[in-house]
Amino acid sequence: MQAMILPLSQLFAPMLGVFAAMYLLAPTFAVARPWARIAVFIAVWLVVARYLEWRVFTTVLPASGSWYQVGWIWFCLFVELLTFTDQFILYLTFLRRTDRRSEADQHERRLRGLLQDELPSVDVFIPTYDEPLDVLEKTITGALCLDYPNFQVWVLDDGRRPWLKELCERKGAGYLTRSDNLNAKAGNINHALTMTHGDFFAIFDADFVPQRNFLMRTMGFFADPKIAIVQSPHAFYNEDPMQANLGLHRRLPDEQRFFFDCIMPARDGWDGAFCCGSNSVTRRAALRTVGDCLPTQSITEDILLTLVLLRKGYVTRYLCEPLAIGLAPESLGAFFVQRQRWARGAIQTLYLAAGPLGPGLSLMHRLLFFPTHWLSLGLRALMVVVVPIVFMWTGLAPVVEVTPESVFYYLFPAILALNGGISWFAPHAHFPLAAQVSATIQSFKILPTVLGTLVKPKGHAFRVTPKGAAARRTTYAADIFWLSAALMALTVVGLVLNTIPEWRIIDHPAALPMVAFWSVVNIVVLFFVCMTSLQARMGRSEERFEVDEPVVIHTDAGELLSGRISNISLSGAGVLLDSGLECPRNGEPLRVHIMQVGWIEATSVQQRDHFVGLQFRLPQSLERDLLIRKLFTVGRLKETSAVAWSVNTTMLKSIWSMAAPLPRIETSGAASSSAERLPAENLVIRPQPRIGDLAHLAGVRNLHPTGFTRTWP
Template sequence: MQAMTLPLSQLFAPMLGIFAAMYLLAPTFPVARLWARVAVFVAVWLVVARYLEWRIFTTVLPASGTWYQVGWIWFCLFVELLTFADQFILYLIFLRRTDRSSEAAEHERRLRNLPGDALPSVDVFIPTYDEPLEVLEKTITGALCLDYPNFQVWVLDDGRRPWLKELCEHKGAGYLTRADHVNAKAGNLNHALTKTNGEFFAIFDADFVPQCNFLMRTIGFFADPKIGIVQCPHVFYNEDPMQANLGLHRGLPDEQRFFFDSIMPARDGWDGAFCCGSNSITRRAALRAVGDALPTESITEDILLTLVLLRKGYITRYLREPLAIGLAPESLAAFFVQRQRWARGAIQTLYLAAGPLGRGLGLMHRLLFFPTHWLSLGVRALMVVVVPIVFMWTGITPVIDVTPESVFYYLFPAILALNGGISCFAPHKHFPLAAQVSATIQSFKLLPTVLATLVKPKGHAFKVTPKGAAARGASYASEIFWPAAALMALTIIGLVLNTIPEWRMIDHPAAFPMVAFWSIVNVVVLFFVCMTSLQARMPRTEERFEIDEPILISTAGGELLSGRIKDISLAGAGFLTDSGASGLFGRAAPLRVHIMQVGWIDATVVQHRGQLVGVKFNLARSLERDLLIRKLFTGALLRGNNAVSCSVNRAMFKKIWSMNAQLPHVVTKGAQSAPAECLPAESLVIPPRPRTDDLAHLAGVRSLHPTSSIESSLGRLAEAVS
């Protein structure tokens, strides 16, 4: 082979050149411009074409031997070509991208200048089946806090739970149920559509809390009559299984960030974004054009609805703003329920007239909606692990005529180019090692699902992703841990055996260093797969958010102290006090704490270490509880530097805070009001019982309780003040 006779300077020239171009030069490219994106695209695929020419004509076509040896070589090539096809479509998508934030801001300014009765009506649907109160409470409360004059919240209960009906009546939300569970979530939504008549309908899964300005930022896009759906990203306030189990929540973005932050804005540039089920708003007139109901032929009714509307000339618009926050799957079991449903639904669309292979779509939209990712993900990840094991244990090679020199000359430049190009298009969003670990984990479950759905596309039940306590089960995913551990053991033992001449299965000594390097990388990946399958302990039922703002503490002995909150959740808080106050906080001691924008809350000391005090809130259903939910989850009361700072997706939360205007904070003393930061602690009057002092914020709470409850609360406060 020619590469074997090249001097080292020429042998490594392609790899070093690609590294310099993709990792040093390309990041300085103005990738927002079309010419720069095209340049990266062309450069990457020229390198890949060079590799494929060598791969096909040198390592495959000359193959000879038994049927299974040649068959294995061709099968490995097929998997590789399938992977390249998926990557090629991804690169095509990245040739365009959008940022609709400035457009959303213009629409919001226009809407806020209109009288309230001029804005279209919106039905807000919260479909639910078996989610617990701890999950639903936040979503319902957040939906009722939407800053929009003409909407109605509807909880669509497919579980027919009396306590949920009572909760909705108490808060002022509508409640709908039905006699059966036909067509699962799609059927639930279709039933609600027959009972409501809003001009638009928004959908929030039971675990997604809308931000207060969701409707104001999205409804304006429908001024364009061709917009059928507006979709916002899924953003999470908790750690996903990989972040939690590997302890990488600060250094690793959640598993869906690459899709929602990079792929979806690019799809939007091709008018190929799609509805993702939750955090979307749909034009009712567009739905009427396709039968006034969501399609039910696939268990992923959202993406099928996008395709149905696309054929009628309606576009799904994507707004990359965190306008709703929710729960990522809290365990690998919940994660797999979700991903298996997505994979199965995507494969089902291949068999439908409304799917990507049906009539009425252009070539680019067919490519955008063809499920190449789900078809290639599982088999690709498993093959990466299995191929060197097969080679080391049987001597059956996946290629012929490959030398270490040819690997450096052809393969490594292609790998560097593909990953470098994605890093240019999606900086700080793509992590190759993490992506490989995630793909390997998913392959164990998704590959059987994909193959089963290809053979039998219909007849699969819709499974709801477990949330809350239902998601926290086994201590580890045995169906992932043991296969990964077995593959890791086979890889390590195979390496050891092939170092012993009498037991060696690899006939070509020059091939062993390449296989050894490949195997070591696989061992690292499989080790992380095993670690990810071990469920991290979840010490708290509620997520805690970092915060830095003042707090007032009233002890059982009548002392009034000040401090600063360190972290807070719906269940409790940690705060710092002066060192001299340490003797006042005995374990289980009762306290009352004043939280800005919430009011006074009964609490109990559960931890005391130095200046740090941990308390548990004794916060039953009340206006104060709803105000705390609003403060933590909806963005309605967040104030500049005092905003809650989520430790998981910090950058995304900062964007949430920046999009919400500051509201004044007022505490009341007698008939006078002043900013809290202007009043010395000793001038505050501590009420004889917990109450909410912030009348200004209470006036802004819409429908957290029925009108009678609001009036009674305000009356109680007015009486206490006077």
């Protein structure tokens, strides 16, 4: 009540002070400075402590009334305290951070100076169950192109598919299967461990394509004997459900960037990073100390493996560098299958001796691995939506003794401090509105999973995240859409009812402006939740990437057209022809020369001005594998996680002509015109071999950039 009589300058002083400190002063300090991180941590939690003192002693302890009124007030406080606990752990984590890219540079230089037989052997595992060919072929081809002299690729097929075995034989990859699917992915890998003998093993999920330098960037860290696992981030070449369904495309980072770009480097500073199931390398010698197998007591065997090894004195090292690109969940359905599995596995660790509550861990490691996030995220997001609805429809208040002035004086400064601190620790990765939309969506599905697992931790089947066509079958998430729409309707109608004096349910008129503001924010969030639940139309079967490079097209009439590729995928490309050239007619068969790939059969399917849309006719062939290699294994990722391009000149000796400069079209006088197109017979191109049964791309790893066989290094 004291805030009600404060003058305006004093009333807004805390908000203005926090805003100046967190949004104007703090950004002038580099987050890499330890003293700056400590200063921001202290400043934020002093403001939060001030708020919590008011929250407990003013808005909760004086509560009186019926048991359900007091119980509701205390329950709301419990959820809030759980959220603050989770935030406090996050801020503690941010007090340290690492950037090991320069260390990886040093290790790579050292490895490349060694002889081939001095480098340890690596088994590359690709566990798979039901992923389709269009997903698996990229991963297998990319793995075979790894720039490392001593590795073997193994496809671990729990689906026991003959066509996959044949594909592996053609490409030169090993193929392993077993008689049952016991313990799902962990059991699949454990079976492979009994059949292989590499010093290390790398794991790539069936939809993750390693970059060629993956092993060269990660293997050097194992010079430290305490390193058991090296983990790299999950980066994606497609849009996640929120990006796609809201039409945000790459303007918003994908949903996992905050974790992999900000949280994991901070966890690494505490030696608390963990294996994430894919894009990792593990030391077999370390695994032998814990039974030479992955733990199977939890469906998230990766986190549990980290904890088991941590108790043996081994560390998981994190290199924040995108060394493999994969598929983000392609629909909300696939997203929830993935997140429910993660949440259930994290909760299961609470019941295990090897989990965060078991013996042998430091306090900080217990905090880092305690799965508070999965519970607090769903509860907080749901309560934010439900509390004003309950208040407007029943009059059941979540607090007592609250005025608009006290909200400005205590609550808003705390909100500004918490969000400002996270924005400082994680610049360009924290978006409060998007985070609230994501948390609200997850609360509808993840919270029941968490609560159910707390009651019944065992007996839950491992569900594989759908990929490809299987992930895109649903048109929209009906349950989320209609539940969000119902909550939005209850919010709107409740707000309208309480603006009419005769129908008003809220007994405190001073509270109405606060509830109205809160409700409007919730309406915006719920609207975006509804939009996100509507599956965006997938226009193409393959993801297209922007690229700018020269191209030559050989028409059916024997003419040559020159231009530049603007976008390309495994299924087609967009080409901007040079000025003065006529577009080929619709449906005309063409041959297109792609740098580092060679000639590809294509068809013209779209013409607009000088722009031509091409559809490739690219069956399983050497050219298809080379295009996969070009698109997925030698690229670099932009800050927004989209695939960018860097030209790689390493080619097979037998097809060196495809790495040579594009045929040059000479013209005289002014710019090229349609009358100056040269016939094909004037063009001299070395013959390109046709290999009917795909060449073993494992041979790519033994090539020098000149195209001649090399000796290591």
